[in-house]
Amino acid sequence: MVIAKQIPKVLSQGKTIYSKKHIDHHFAHKLPDPQVAEWYTVEEIREKYNMSVSAVYSFTSEYGIPRKKSRGKTYYSKSHTDQHLKMRRPDPEIKEWYSMNDIVALYNFAPGYVSNLIYKNPIPKIRRGNKGYYSKEHFDQLVREKQLVPEYYTVEEAMAKYNLTRDTLYHHIRYNNVPKIKDGRYIKISKPELDAIFEQPIII
Structure with a gap:
């Protein structure tokens, strides 16, 4: 250092x-900021805002959420976290919800691409049992406004970006079940899901 x-x-x-x-x-x-009185654990953020562990670490790093360590465990400022994530809380007026499978089937998006969209945009969501559901109105509006289409790498683009041989790339695709499609005689690989493998957040 x-x-x-x-x-x-x-x-x-x-x-x-x-x-x-x-x-x-x-x-x-x-x-730790001495003015911060209340703190979340990673599990508490996950539970409240329906986020994966990697999404929590990415969010807290990206927004510089104040944190502290105590007895080997990391805690994040409750007020700062709530301030940035309050838009993720479900509105009781929302009546129609998509499951992940609904979105994938309707829009032909890879699951990783959907997860990335939901993480980067304030799509209200709820949890029912062990499944997450996302506001139909807000997700449809996002697709219309941004004219979204699924993002893919060609094999050559993926090899060049991550400095991989063809065999190594295909190993990662098979091992991690990365979605791919055939476009004519070319194979295309889901961009957000491949990126997620090689761009994991640093856990401190």
Whole structure:
């Protein structure tokens, strides 16, 4: 860390001493905000907002949600999390809902593509049993406004982006059940689901 951050240092009586000012500055943002009184665990965020573990880590990293560590467990600011995710809470006025299977069948989207859309856009959702459901009105509106179409890589594009051989790429596709389609004589691979394999969030 001290090398990567170019922390100033001096040699004193045979010992290396690092700049206190620079070390404190680097770690200051990692200290818990003393004004935050309530905290969520990852499981509590997952339960309340119907998110996967990877989605929670991506969200907290992307929005810089204040966090703290206690006894080996990470906690996230309740107020900051709720502020950014409140749009995900279901509106009691919403009467029609899609399941993931409904969306996949209707729009011919890969499940990973749908999950990515729901994560990046404020689509209200609810949970019934162990299944998630998404507002039909809001999802249909999103598709209309953005004129969405499924995103795919060609084999060559995927190999180039992730520096893979053809055999290694196909191994990942088979092992992770990445959706693919045949377009003429070309094979195309679901972009969001392949990206999800190689762009996992860093868990701290």
